[in-house]
Amino acid sequence: GVVTELGSPEAAAVAGGANDDGGAGGAATPLRVGERVVATWKVFGEGGLAEEAVIAADVVRRAPPRMHGVQVAALANSALNAMLVVQRAELKPTDRVLVIGGSGGMGTVIVQLARRANVAFVAAVSSDVPLMRKLGVDEVITTRS
Numbered sequence: 001g002v003v004t005e006l007g008s009p010e011a012a013a014v015a016g017g018a019n020d021d022g023g024a025g026g027a028a029t030p031l032r033v034g035e036r037v038v039a040t041w042k043v044f045g046e047g048g049l050a051e052e053a054v055i056a057a058d059v060v061r062r063a064p065p066r067m068h069g070v071q072v073a074a075l076a077n078s079a080l081n082a083m084l085v086v087q088r089a090e091l092k093p094t095d096r097v098l099v100i101g102g103s104g105g106m107g108t109v110i111v112q113l114a115r116r117a118n119v120a121f122v123a124a125v126s127s128d129v130p131l132m133r134k135l136g137v138d139e140v141i142t143t144r145s
Helices: 009-016 069-089 105-116 129-134
Strands: 037-039 060-062 096-100 121-125 139-141
Touching: 037 069, 069 105, 096 105, 105 121, 129 139
Parallel strands: 096 121, 121 139
Antiparallel strands: 037 060
């Protein structure tokens, strides 16, 4: 999305502050009207999955400049949730992982994170066999006969 109106300067600074300095710990640069942004949602309450929304500053961040809107939304939502799932799973090298919906937004990230965790075996349910092979899936269970 694009910032069309800002609340308080403090809210703009909070929203603009996600690693603006490359993680060096410097001051955040506040958002400005017209900047491309992405928002995710909180577990309960408001969220950022609408063309226009009034949302809390802590769920808004600048969109990466070279990514398209759909890519940014996928990164902020599907990838973040996939990372949380994999962290909670506490994968070990002896684990075997089955990803239902392997070629979906969360599925593709879970497959890649499982591979990075060096799990013993990854299977995925997907109709996109070439993509699953490219991502390193050991066995693809196809959803089409």
